Amino acid sequence: MIPEAVVFDIGNVLLEWQPERFYDREIGAARRARLFAEVDLVGMNEGVDLGAPFAASVEALAVAHPDWAPEIRMWRERWFEIAHPPIEGSIRLLRALRAKGVPVLALTNFGVETFDAAVARLPFLAEFDRAWVSGRMGVMKPDPAIYAALEAESGVAPGRLIFTDDRAENIAAAAARGWQTHLFEGWEGWAARLVAVGLLDKGEAGL
Template sequence: MQPQAVIFDIGNVLIEWQPERFYDRVIGPERRRALFAEVDLEGMNIRVDGGAHFTETVYALAEQHPDWRDEIRLWHDRWIEMAAPEIPRSVRLLRALKARGVPVFALTNFGVQTFDDIARPHYPFLSEFDRAYVSGHMKVMKPAPEIYQRLEEDCGFDPRALLFTDDRSDNIDMAASRGWQTHLFTGPQGWAGRLVAAGLLTEEEAT
């Protein structure tokens, strides 16, 4: 079946997301390793992506670790530097699909404030999706089956007609188990090739 709609993950598909790289640059690799070993920054980020308030969550964790207060607050105060840069060819593919009239959705683990108040104003293409399914708003995250089911129920397409790309294999595996067509994103070149092979873009449009 030729795909009738395309679904993009955002982090590491349209925008690079490398917090470790940011901290290595700002505080150095040795202190970054110590910070990440002592403070559960990943758990904090998961809470935000699940719908917790961004500022309150980051600042509360900072107060729990006074020795790392300033470094933890960087996650909030300079967040856009971690969510950077955009991946230009992926953005071009998104826009080429839109120009072709192909419905394009986002399915992303992303906080409410980070998506609405920071990322979307900074990256205009994040407002170009036909629909954006954002975990913080939905209060459920990939790869939980519920978020996929809710997208299916809302978008109106047969799951077999959906083509989804994500950089995480667990997210891809869940989508595939529901009958979605999938592509594990390892770079825009491979994703472009998949879109061409699916008959959604020409070689020229996918450059």
């Protein structure tokens, strides 16, 4: 069945998200490992993805861990260096689909403030027909409720959606609802899948 709409995750699909790599570069791998073991940066970020205020969440964590405060504040002060670089091959696929009139949607775990800031700086993030952003919704992947919201509000039947995400648990949750899915491991594999389902030809997909 040829999909009716294409759903992109953003982090590690359209925009690299590797905080550990950033901190390895800035403070060294050993010190980064200590930081991530002693400070729940990942949990703080998940709270932001569920709608907690970004700057206030980072600052509260910095105050709670004064020995790590400068490093924690990097999460806010240098966020665009962490969420970098854009994945150009995936951006080309997004635009190729839109050029053919295929609806392109986003389903992303992303904070409200950070998403709005990213859209202002990275214009391709404004090119979706619609984005479902966890921070706005108060629910995040792989909770079935976020997939149900996209289904209901897009009006596209589950079997007519094709979704790519870099996290297996998010793919599994979509597949359980009947979505067509692709585990993202690089833009070339995603391009080949879009060709295989009949949405693009090889030239359009950059293959």
